[in-house]
Structures are given as C-alpha cells and as structure tokens.
Amino acid sequence: MSFNNLDTLYRQVIMDHYKNPRNKGTLEDESLTIDMNNPTCGDRIQLHLQIENGKVEDAKFEGEGCSISMSSASMMTQAIKGKSTEQALKMSKFFSNMMLGQEEETDDLDLGDIEALQGVAKFPARIKCATLAWKAMEKGMDNKEE
Amino acid sequence: MDVKAVRQLFPILDQEVNGHPLVYLDSSATSQKPLTVINALEDYYKLDNSNVHRGVHTLGTRATDKYEGARDKVRKFINASSVQEVIFTRGTTTAINTVAYSYRSKLSEGDEIVITPMEHHSNIIPWQQTAKATGATLKYIPLQEDGTISLDEVKATISDKTKIVAMMHVSNVLGTVNPVKEVAKIAHQHGAVMLVDGAQSVPHMKVDVQDLDCDFYAFSGHKMCGPTGIGVLYGKKQLLENMEPVEFGGEMIDFVNLYDSTWKELPWKFEGGTPIIAGAIGLGAAIDFLTEIGLDEIEAHEHKIVTYALQELRTIDGISIYGPEQRAGLITFNLDDVHPHDTATVLDADGIAVRAGHHCAQPLMKWLDVTATARASFYLYNTEDDVDRLVAGLNKAKEYFGDVF
Numbered sequence: 150m151s152f153n154n155l156d157t158l159y160r161q162v163i164m165d166h167y168k169n170p171r172n173k174g175t176l177e178d179e180s181l182t183i184d185m186n187n188p189t190c191g192d193r194i195q196l197h198l199q200i201e202n203g204k205v206e207d208a209k210f211e212g213e214g215c216s217i218s219m220s221s222a223s224m225m226t227q228a229i230k231g232k233s234t235e236q237a238l239k240m241s242k243f244f245s246n247m248m249l250g251q252e253e254e255t256d257d258l259d260l261g262d263i264e265a266l267q268g269v270a271k272f273p274a275r276i277k278c279a280t281l282a283w284k285a286m287e288k289g290m291d292n293k294e295e
Numbered sequence: 296m297d298v299k300a301v302r303q304l305f306p307i308l309d310q311e312v313n314g315h316p317l318v319y320l321d322s323s324a325t326s327q328k329p330l331t332v333i334n335a336l337e338d339y340y341k342l343d344n345s346n347v348h349r350g351v352h353t354l355g356t357r358a359t360d361k362y363e364g365a366r367d368k369v370r371k372f373i374n375a376s377s378v379q380e381v382i383f384t385r386g387t388t389t390a391i392n393t394v395a396y397s398y399r400s401k402l403s404e405g406d407e408i409v410i411t412p413m414e415h416h417s418n419i420i421p422w423q424q425t426a427k428a429t430g431a432t433l434k435y436i437p438l439q440e441d442g443t444i445s446l447d448e449v450k451a452t453i454s455d456k457t458k459i460v461a462m463m464h465v466s467n468v469l470g471t472v473n474p475v476k477e478v479a480k481i482a483h484q485h486g487a488v489m490l491v492d493g494a495q496s497v498p499h500m501k502v503d504v505q506d507l508d509c510d511f512y513a514f515s516g517h518k519m520c521g522p523t524g525i526g527v528l529y530g531k532k533q534l535l536e537n538m539e540p541v542e543f544g545g546e547m548i549d550f551v552n553l554y555d556s557t558w559k560e561l562p563w564k565f566e567g568g569t570p571i572i573a574g575a576i577g578l579g580a581a582i583d584f585l586t587e588i589g590l591d592e593i594e595a596h597e598h599k600i601v602t603y604a605l606q607e608l609r610t611i612d613g614i615s616i617y618g619p620e621q622r623a624g625l626i627t628f629n630l631d632d633v634h635p636h637d638t639a640t641v642l643d644a645d646g647i648a649v650r651a652g653h654h655c656a657q658p659l660m661k662w663l664d665v666t667a668t669a670r671a672s673f674y675l676y677n678t679e680d681d682v683d684r685l686v687a688g689l690n691k692a693k694e695y696f697g698d699v700f
Contacts, residue, residue, distance in 0.1 A: 154313065154644050155695060159637075164696075190636060191653040191660065191667045213666045215636035216696075275640060 157268035158275070159216065166220035166262065171227045174209045181293060185285040187277055192218045196226075196285040200293055205229045205237055210282065217275050221266055222282035228261040234290055241283045248276045296592040302676050304329040304584075315646030318681045323467050323495060323625050323672035324650050325517045328581075332520055335580035339573050347572055348546065348563070362572050365579030366562070372582045373512065374503040375529050379561035382528040382535070383575050387494040388417040390513035390528035391461070393565060394490055395421035397538040398459060404430030407457040409487070411436045411444060411473075412662050413466050416655040418492045422461060431458070438662060441619045442469040449478050457487040464496035468654045468663075468670065470601075470622030472496075476507045483508070488534065494518055498674070499597060499623060501590045504529050516574060521581035525574030528565070535561050542567035593675045597624030600673045604682045611689055617663055625672035627654070630689060633696045635669035641692040647684055 176197040186193035192214030199207040208226040212219065225244075229237040240258055247253075250270040269279045302308050305327045310317050319327060339361065345354035347362045369381045384390040402408075408422045412435050426433040436452045439445050444462075453460060460482040464475050479489040490511040496502055498519035504512050511534070516525035530538075540547055540558060547567040549557040558564035585593065601624045608614055613631035630638055639651035650670045653660045660666060671685055 155641060158640065159695070189652065191657070192636075193666070215634035217636070272640060274643075275636070278636060 158272050160265045160268065162262050162265040163216065163220045166223040167216040170210075170219060170223040172209045172223065172230070173211065175211060176207055176209050180207070181289045183285045183289040183292075185281060185288065187214075187218070187281055189277070190215075192278060192281055194218070194222055194281055194285055196222070196282065196289060198286070198289050200234060200290075203234050205232055205234060208286075214281070215275075215278055217266070217269060217278040218281045221263075221279045224261060224263045224266070225282045225286060228259070228263050229286065232259075234293070237286065238290055241287055244283050245280065248280060296588060296596050296675065298596065298676065298678055301588065302678075304331070305676055306330060306333075308676060312646035312648070313644050318645075318647040318684045320671040320673065320677065320681065320685060321648045321650050322498075322674035322677075323518070323670065325523065326498060326520050326674055327676065328522070329520055329584050331584050332522065332577050332580045336522060336573050336577045339576050344573075346569055358572055361576045361579070362570065365575040365582075368579045368582045369527055372586065373497065373527075373529060374505050376505060377532060380529055380532050380535065382530065382562045382565045383570055384513075384526045384528050384565075385524055385571065386515040386517070386526035387492060387513045388526075390511075390526050391418055391490065391492060392421045393528055393541050394511050394513075394530070394538075395425045396541040399425055399428050400539060402429040402431045402458055405456060406431040407434050407454065408432070409434045409436060409453055409457050409460045409482075411462055412438055412658045413442065413444075413469060413471065413656065414461070414463055414658075415467055415492065415494070416657070417494075418461055418463060418490075419658065422459070432456075436462075442466070442471050442617065443619050444471070444473050444478075446474060446477055446481070449481055453481055453485050453487065455485050457482065457485050459490065460487050461490040461492070463492040463494070464502070465493075465499070465623045466618070466659075467495050467625070468627050468656050468659055468668070469618030470625045470627070471619055472621070472623055475509060479507060479509045495623065495625075498585075499590075500594045510534055516578040516581060519578075519581055520584055522574050522577035525571045525578045527578075532561060535565070540564050540567065544568050546570065588675065596675055597673050597677075600624065600677050600679065600682065601626065603679055604671065604673070604685070607682055607686045608689070611686065611693070613693065614689070617668065624674070625670060627668045627670045629665060629668050630693055630696075633692050635667045637696065638669045638689065638692050641695055642685070642688040645684070645688045645691065647688045649685070 181198040183196045194212035197209045208230050210222045248270050266279050269275050307327050343357040345358040347359040366378045366381050370378050436448050465472050475491045482489040488510040491509045493512050493514040497514040510531050512529040517523040544567040547564050549559050615629045617627045635651035652667050
C-alpha cells in the first residue's frame with residue numbers, strides 16, 4: 150500500500166520532533182505562561198516564554214495532542230529561541246501564510262525545521278493542530294506588550 | 296434487511312474519497328440522507344413553500360398540512376399520546392435547553408438536579424447554567440467501571456430534594472444503553488421529573504415514550520436520516536402546560552396587548568417565530584423511511600455489524616476499546632502510540648470517515664483518562680466490508696506510526 154499521500158503530511162522530520170520533542174518542560178518563574186487549547190479536538194499546550202529586552206531568551210512547552218500539534222510546538226520553540234520578538238512574530242505570520250498555501254520570501258528568517266509542516270496546508274482539517282503553538286506564542290507576545 | 300438495496304437509496308455513499316470508495320463510519324455525528332428525504336425537501340421548496348398557520352391561500356394550507364402532518368408522524372414514531380406533546384426544535388440541544396431554561400422558575404436553593412458524567416455537553420451545560428441561576432445543586436450519578444450505570448447508585452444519588460433527573464438513553468462515546476425506564480421510576484418515586492437525551496437512541500431503536508414513562512424526551516432529526524436544524528422535544532402534556540415558553544414572538548401567541556400577552560395552546564406556545572417547516576417535513580420523510588425498513592431490522596443489522604467490528608478490532612495489537620460489552624452500534628477506541636487525529640487522518644487518506652476528538656464529552660474523557668479518542672459508528676447502510684476496510688486502515692496507521700517509533 151502506498152503511503153505517498155500521507156508522507157506529504159507526516160514528513161520524517163515531523164515524526165522526529167513528535168518522538169523526541171525539543172524544549173519540552175517548564176521554565177522558572179519570571180517567565181510568561183500561556184495556556185491554549187483547541188476546543189474542537191481537545192489538544193492543549195502550555196507555552197513558557199522568557200523574554201528579555203525584546204528577545205526570546207528561552208521557550209519551553211508542555212501539552213497533549215496529535216503528532217502535528219506537538220511537533221509544531223517543538224519546532225516553534227526551537228525556531229524562536231534567541232530571536233527578537235519581532236522576528237518571532239514575523240515567523241508566525243509566515244507560518245500562517247504557509248498554512249494557507251502561500252509562499253513568501255524568507256531570506257531574513259531562519260526557519261529551522263518548520264518548513265517541514267508545509268504539507269499540512271493540503272490537509273485543511275489539520276491546520277488548527279499546526280497553528281496551536283504559534284497562536285499561543287502570539288498571545289504571549291500580545292500580553293507582554295500590554 | 297437488504298443492505299445493498301438500502302445503500303442504493305443513499306446517493307452520497309456512491310463516491311470515492313481520496314481515491315477510495317467512501318466508508319462512512321460517523322453516523323453518530325450525523326447520518327447520511329436517503330433520496331426520499333432529499334426529494335421531500337426539494338418538493339416542498341419547489342411546490343409548496345409558504346408560511347404556516349396563517350395563510351388563507353392554498354400554498355399556506357398545503358405547507359401547514361405537511362408541517363402538522365410531520366408532527367403526527369413523530370407522535371406515532373415515539374408513541375406520544377397527543378400531537379400537543381410534540382414540539383419541534385432546532386435539535387436535541389435546543390430541546391434540552393428549553394426544559395432547563397423553563398424550569399428555572401420552578402427551582403430554588405436546596406433543590407437538586409441529577410445527571411451523569413457520561414452526558415454529552417448538551418445535557419451538562421444547560422443544567423450547570425440552570426443550577427447557577429437558581430442556586431440548585433448539580434449532582435452526578437457515578438459510573439461503574441465498565442461505563443454503565445447501576446440502579447443502586449441511581450437510588451443513592453436521587454433524593455427527595457431532586458427535582459430533575461437528566462440522562463442520555465444511549466452514550467455517544469461508550470455505546471452504553473442506559474436503563475432510563477427504571478431511572479424514571481426512581482425519579483418519580485421522589486417526585487422528580489425525568490428528561491432523556493435520545494439523540495443516539497431514536498435513530499437506532501424503537502422508542503416508546505409512554506412505555507418509558509419519561510417526562511421529557513429530546514432528539515435530533517439529522518442523526519436519523521433527516522435534515523439538520525430540526526429536532527423534537529417530547530413532553531408530557533400536563534407538564535408542558537405548566538411551563539413558561541422560553542422564546543417569545545410571532546406564531547406562539549394568542550392575544551397581544553400593549554403590556555401583556557397570552558400564549559397559544561400546546562405545542563405552538565413553544566414554537567416562537569416561523570418554524571422549521573422544511574426541516575419538519577424532511578424529518579417526516581425520514582420517519583417514513585425508517586418505519587418502512589423497520590427499527591427492529593435496523594437495530595438487528597447494527598447489532599450484527601458492531602458485534603463483527605468488536606471481534607475484528609480486538610485482533611489489532613495495542614488497541615484500547617472503551618465501553619461495555621453490551622452496546623449500541625458504535626465503538627470508541629485508541630491505538631497505542633497513535634493520536635486519534637493521526638489515526639483519523641490515515642483512515643481518511645483511505646476514504647474512511649471516523650470521528651476523532653473528545654466527542655463533546657470532556658467530563659467522560661477525564662473519567663476515561665484520555666484526552667481524545669477515535670470513534671467508528673454504524674448505521675443501517677454499513678456493511679462487514681466497511682469493518683474490514685476500517686481494520687485494514689487501522690493496521691496501516693499502526694504500521695505507519697510504528698515505523699517512526
């Protein structure tokens with residue numbers, strides 16, 4: 150039986166992040182904690198961000214969910230660590246557009262593994278899984294600015 | 296029942312999804328619609344469309360006759376004693392909310408509302424809100440280990456303070472068939488009324504509201520081959536007569552004065568606004584369809600399929616199946632190391648539609664100690680072949696995810 154179609158969604162690198170999530174855990178106090186869930190399916194994430202002088206010094210997450218939501222969280226924390234909040238939000242915008250199947254110039258962004266999730270755009274029912282962690286990050290940045 | 300012939304009546308089943316013939320195993324979420332129901336809707340809009348209960352003209356009379364004719368079909372279908380006891384609603388949720396909201400004026404601090412942790416959100420939240428608004432206490436009948444309800448626990452939970460007992464007839468997650476008739480008897484011994492959520496029972500088995508002696512019975516059209524947007528609240532006449540409507544406006548009034556109004560008689564006092572005319576007519580057509588095949592035949596067919604499915608699914612290593620041995624036509628399960636969303640995506644790639652998630656039953660998911668599950672639910676058009684395709688798909692999901700673990 151062919152798995153070609155599924156391989157568009159479940160790339161090796163995604164499975165690797167799912168199996169061996171990076172930045173899983175919590176951060177000490179002084180960090181931002183954002184809880185977010187997907188009420189339609191029950192996936193949930195708790196994201197911890199340590200932001201200092203406009204820079205994401207550290208990012209960790211805990212949560213429960215499918216391979217797409219958990220690998221996306223893992224990739225995201227990896228990608229935004231050490232970046233400015235501005236760059237992190239730019240990445241988030243890029244990610245949202247990627248989920249809509251739109252491609253953009255990314256020369257100034259160090260995307261790490263997150264482009265592996267490109268195939269999710271072809272599975273509309275799974276887009277919300279992929280964007281959960283990014284939504285949590287955006288919410289955290291919003292609260293930080295206020 | 297000739298399932299091949301039945302399948303011919305459902306045009307949607309004759310299609311390929313992702314390059315594979317569709318296997319639809321999500322009827323507990325919503326059932327597919329036979330051609331007769333689709334045609335009834337089309338005919339109504341093409342030939343008879345008009346507002347009901349007010350037209351002097353011919354179309355108005357035709358629409359009214361069809362709409363009220365559908366009410367009588369519902370009455371017969373559930374054996375209500377009068378059409379006055381059959382209220383059309385938007386669905387089960389609206390039906391339960393109508394009772395929960397109307398009973399706010401009858402409840403006060405110290406009163407108790409009794410439900411179970413296996414309920415669908417639509418039979419939990421209306422009672423939470425009513426409890427908060429009135430100061431009444433919400434109590435839960437604890438579940439047995441196998442996901443059933445014991446009458447001893449029912450007796451221990453219901454007290455003379457209990458005013459309402461609300462319970463699903465069939466669980467949309469566990470497949471448990473609850474002893475609602477016996478529970479209604481216990482509720483009545485304490486002077487409480489009994490509401491039954493029949494969303495998962497009416498489509499699949501004969502329901503006789505007089506035999507069950509429940510006070511309210513709620514169900515949805517779209518899970519029983521009818522259209523979305525139509526449902527039914529059955530209520531005993533003397534109770535409905537003593538309840539205030541919850542929606543006010545056109546259609547439900549008798550006399551309207553500047554500062555006060557009076558209500559129409561039952562059932563219309565609970566049907567404010569232009570009713571769901573096409574939906575009711577479509578539901579009537581669905582009832583004709585189900586009656587012609589026979590609910591006993593349908594139940595027997597589903598029992599055969601679910602028994603086969605249980606047997607076949609149990610051959611898969613690392614599968615967890617939830618719910619009791621004796622169950623309605625659905626199976627909720629998880630595969631070790633594969634999240635149910637991933638399971639559902641792998642199955643969908645093979646044209647197999649199952650539900651994945653919390654099934655609008657978060658408290659029950661907590662009780663099961665899972666965040667989500669996958670569910671295959673069966674109806675009169677499902678076959679053993681469908682089960683075989685499901686099992687092959689699940690083995691594929693295991694293989695696919697097993698490779699990376």
